[in-house]
Amino acid sequence: MGRYRLTARLGEGGMGTVYLGVSPGARRVAVKVVREELAQDPSFRRRFAREVDAVRRVGGFHTAPVVDAGTDDARPWLVTEYIPGPSLHEVLRSHGALPATTVRTLALGLAEALEGIHACGIIHRDLKPSNVVVSDAGPRVIDFGIARAADGTALTRTDFVVGTRGFLAPEQLTGGPLTPAVDAYAFGMVLCHAGGAAPFPEGTVLEEALRTLPADLSAVVGDCLRQDPAGRPTPAEILQRLSRSGEKxxxxxxxxxxxTLVARHQAATVPAPGA
Structure with missing residues (x-):
C-alpha cells in the first residue's frame, strides 16, 4: 500500500482494515486501508482528506502519530507509528480489572492525549478500550479524529451512530451538539471499565459503582459522566485535579x-531476518 509492505492483518473496524506494515527504512507501521464502499463516496473522501490533515498536527507522548497517507488513491489509506502492545480491551478481557496504580497512570496518559487532540480542534468521538494501546511507556490513543470523516456517510444509514454504545455521551445518542465534552464522558467510561466499576448492572447507582475507584479518581470520573456536557471537566482540568492528589x-x-502480554505482542511483531 503506497510504499509500505503489508505483513499482517491487525484488525478491522467500521472504517476499514488495519495492517502491520514495514516502511522502506524497515520501520514497523500501522496501515489503515479504507473500506471499498466508503472509498467510492466522493464526500467521504473529501472529509477523510481533511481529517488526515488535522490529525497530522497532533503530537504528544500518548498518541500514535500519523506519518503518511494516500488520500487520493483508489483505496485511501493512513499510516501511523506502530505501537507494539495489546489494546486495553484485550488486557481487560484477559486480566480483568486493573490495580489502582495502573488505572491512575492510564487516566493521566489518556487525559494528556485528549489535551493534545483537542488543542488541534479535533474530537475523538470514539474513545474506548479497543482504541487504547497498552505499551511499556504508557497508554497510547489511536484512531483520533478519523471517526468524524464517516459522519456524512453514516447519516445515510438507518440507526447508525458514530461511536460505540456504552461509551457514547448522552448528546451523541440524542443528536445534540457535539463538543470535546463527549470525549470526557468516554474517558470516564473507559476508566470505569479499567477499574472494574463497569459495566453497570441494571439499577446501579453511579456513586456506589464508582466506590471501586480511588477517591480522587472516583470524583473526577463522576464529573466526567455528568449528563450536562457543560459540567464535565476538560483534559487540562483532569490533569490538574489528579496531579493535586499528590500520588505519583x-x-x-x-x-x-x-x-507479559505486552512482551508477547512485541515478540510476535519482530520481523524475521531478511523479511
Missing amino acids: APGDWLPGAVR
Whole structure:
C-alpha cells in the first residue's frame, strides 16, 4: 500500500482494515486501508482528506502519530507509528480489572492525549478500550479524529451512530451538539471499565459503582459522566485535579501478567531476518 509492505492483518473496524506494515527504512507501521464502499463516496473522501490533515498536527507522548497517507488513491489509506502492545480491551478481557496504580497512570496518559487532540480542534468521538494501546511507556490513543470523516456517510444509514454504545455521551445518542465534552464522558467510561466499576448492572447507582475507584479518581470520573456536557471537566482540568492528589504514577505501571502480554505482542511483531 503506497510504499509500505503489508505483513499482517491487525484488525478491522467500521472504517476499514488495519495492517502491520514495514516502511522502506524497515520501520514497523500501522496501515489503515479504507473500506471499498466508503472509498467510492466522493464526500467521504473529501472529509477523510481533511481529517488526515488535522490529525497530522497532533503530537504528544500518548498518541500514535500519523506519518503518511494516500488520500487520493483508489483505496485511501493512513499510516501511523506502530505501537507494539495489546489494546486495553484485550488486557481487560484477559486480566480483568486493573490495580489502582495502573488505572491512575492510564487516566493521566489518556487525559494528556485528549489535551493534545483537542488543542488541534479535533474530537475523538470514539474513545474506548479497543482504541487504547497498552505499551511499556504508557497508554497510547489511536484512531483520533478519523471517526468524524464517516459522519456524512453514516447519516445515510438507518440507526447508525458514530461511536460505540456504552461509551457514547448522552448528546451523541440524542443528536445534540457535539463538543470535546463527549470525549470526557468516554474517558470516564473507559476508566470505569479499567477499574472494574463497569459495566453497570441494571439499577446501579453511579456513586456506589464508582466506590471501586480511588477517591480522587472516583470524583473526577463522576464529573466526567455528568449528563450536562457543560459540567464535565476538560483534559487540562483532569490533569490538574489528579496531579493535586499528590500520588505519583509509578515508573513500572503494569502488573506482571499484563507486562507479559505486552512482551508477547512485541515478540510476535519482530520481523524475521531478511523479511
